[in-house]
Amino acid sequence: MFEIREDFYWNGKPIKIISGAIHYFRVVPEYWEDRLKKLKAMGGNTVETYAPWNVHEPKEGHYDFDGMQDVAKFIETAQSLDLFVIVRPSPYICAEWEFGGLPSWLLKDKDMKLRTFYEPYLDMVDRYFEVLFKELAPLQATKGGPIIMMQVENEYGSYNNDKDYLKVLVELMKRYGVDVPLVTSDGTWLDMLENGTFPEQAHPTVNFGSDGAHHFGELEQFIGKDSPLMVMEFWIGWFTAWGNGKYNRTDYKEQAKELRNILNKGHVNFYMYHGGTNFGFMNGANYYEEFSPDITSYDYDAPLTEWGDITEKYKAFREVIQDFTPEELPALPEPVKKTDFGNVLLKSRTSLFDNLDNLSEGVMSPYTLSMEELDQDYGYVLYRQNTGKKRKVEDFRLLGTSDRAQVFLNGALELTQYAKELGRKETFELTENDMTMDILVENMGRVNYGPWLKKQSKGITDGVLVNGTYRSGWTHFPLPLDNIEDVEFTKPYKENTPSFSLFELEIDEKADTFIDMTGWGKGVVFVNGFNLGRFWEIGPQYKLYVPAPILKEGLNQIVVFETEGKVKDELAFTDKPPY
Known part of the structure; x- marks a missing residue:
């Protein structure tokens, strides 16, 4: 049995939690065992994972726990290797994942209030939790499974201070069978700890990437000296955005020294031990000074690469962990085979414009519809209309558009706007009386962190101005590209489209x-x-x-x-x- 007293205990004996984060939804199931065995070989005794809502309820009321979404199988695989499991099943996960794990269909409610005490939101969380915990609850340590802890929300202190919301989440988790200890994780700024923790119900842990002595000191001052100290996210790498110039890299030698200090004082979860891949359209994005979508790789400069190879960082961490482990660690594993084909x-090759009818069913509307209004989550939307008589367009603007738009006139590219350029006034010439305007808008990933979560509708939400006035009469072609088998390659191809x-x-x-x-x-x-x-x-x-x-x-x-x-x-x- 797992207990939290002045330290962490398993079956009455103190244990040192050495955990690594792996997201099952970023790794093909056939490789779960390989990645978990390598975690054990590095010295880990625990694996931590999120459970993303948008993966498990991709459409409202439709649930998916198969294949790469089979969280129970992932946890059972960990148990077969004698690993403990920490699950973070919050409705919101951040994780540089599309919309922070929230399903985009929540945004169909124009009044939606995310991550707070808003009853329509909590009703949807309740329904999701009822299904999710049927998968998780039987795998708790109290039921003979490997799950020793579950997290309430995620870094909530950096978003809000709504304790009524946190209280409801705890009540829902317990209602649906959670009886292992609960935890929270936040930064160590006082506001973050005050806002995001719920000490009566959940043990506070913290997240940081360096200066662990300071951060553990802040946590100890907050929770007292008679509670275990744990870094739930020891950031030993970082994510990379498109246009960064290079992959983000960190100094593993300094991190190995930091790891030793952490283990001398408390417990650790590496974020990430193995990052995996943002397959499909599931990369997240950040918005600080500007919109910044993440690349497909979620390598994260982790000890285990995106493709499962060990690194010098892995070896350095393994050497430190061996000093805290009485048994000899397993031998270093062999790499997975790679081939140059x-x-x-x-x-x-065929053009998109000639395949619209077999890939999408046009939706007519007098005004532009957002992706969410089209019941679409990811991918692209093509907006089409006739431009009217030939003339000079001196004020063309795309209002309320995210994230990248290409404007075509009779199939020829006229202009492209991205991020801050969207909404900027453009001019061009309509050279014929019968011209078709196509606007291809790409959802490049919804923001996964911070106050911009509330503003994540994609497509064209406000409208298109031509010479200063709104244009009406649009045909929308949703292009989630989940039917790629319907592309007809016998149709023509036009260059530069x-x-x-x-x-x-x-x-x-x-x-x-x-x-x-x-x-x-x-x-x-x-x-x-x-x-x-x-x-x-x-x-x-x-x-x-x-x-x-x-x-x-x-x-x-x-x-x-x-x-x-x-x-x-x-x-x-x-x-x-x-x-």
Whole structure:
């Protein structure tokens, strides 16, 4: 039995929690065991994970706990390796994940108040928790499972101070069977600890990346000297955004010294031990000075790379942990096989505009509809209308538009706006009396942290101005690209327009590989229908990781959707990682 007294106890004996974060939803299930075994070999005795609401209830009232979403199987795999589990099942997770794990369909309620005591929101949380904890509750340590702790909300002190909201979450968790100790995690600023903790019901833990003595001192002053100290997120890396110039990297030697100090004083959870991949359209974004979406890789400069290789950081941490572990740690594991499959040539290419009817059903409206109003979560929306008589357009503006828009006139690109450029006045010439305006808007990832959570509707929410007046009469083509098999490659291709490119890769044996997207513009890649994630010529990521389980022996189909008209007639599969 797990208990929190002046320290953490298991079956009456003090234990040192050495935990690493792995997000099951960022790793293909076939590799869960490999990544967990490597955690044990580094010296970990616990794995920590979030449970993202938008993964498990992708559409309101429709739940998914299969495949990569099978959280129970992930936890059972950890138990089979004698690992404890910490679960953070909050409605909100941050995690540099799309909308911080919140489902976008919440935004259909124009009055929605997120992460606070707003009854319609709490009603939806209640319904979700009832289903989620049917998966989690039987796996608690009190029921013979490996789960020793669960977290209430996530870094709530940096968002709000609504203790009534926290109280409801605790009540719901207990109502649906949670009886292991509860925890919170926050920064150590006094406001954060005061705002986000609920000490009567949940043990406070803290998050930091350096100067652990100071942060543990702040926590100890807050909770007293007779409680265990734990860093729930020891930030030993950081995420990377598109356009950063390079991957974020940290000094593992200094972090190893910090780890030793932490373990001398308390308990640790590495964030991240293994980051994984933002497959599909699930990368999050931040908004501080400007909108900043994250790359497809969630490598995080973690001890275990995105593709599961050990690093010098891993070895340095392992050496420190061995000093706190009486038993000899397992031998270093072998890397997962990687293969250079070479280059494959283009089979066929077709334009998006010629495939609209087979990929989407047009929705008519006098005004522009947001992605959420179209019952769409991710991907793209194409807005279409006739521009009227030929004339000069001296004041063209896209109002309330997120996140990136390309304007085409009769299929030719006129302009592109992104982030802060959106809404800026533009001028151009309408050269014919019968012109079609297409506006392709991309959701590049909803913000996952901070006050901008409330402003995450995508598409065009306010309207389009032409010569200072709103345009009416729009046909909307939702393009979530969840039906890539409906692309008809027999249809024509027009250069310099958004397109689909078809490649085929034939292999005798499956292995991990990397697709090199150098020379391509912007878009997403599908392998056998699986959305690997985004690429973008601005970098710093130019290669996409392809886990072997996504491939199949024999013929594999690769489809590249590209929006800038920057395409190549071959695709390179290499065994060389991005760095």
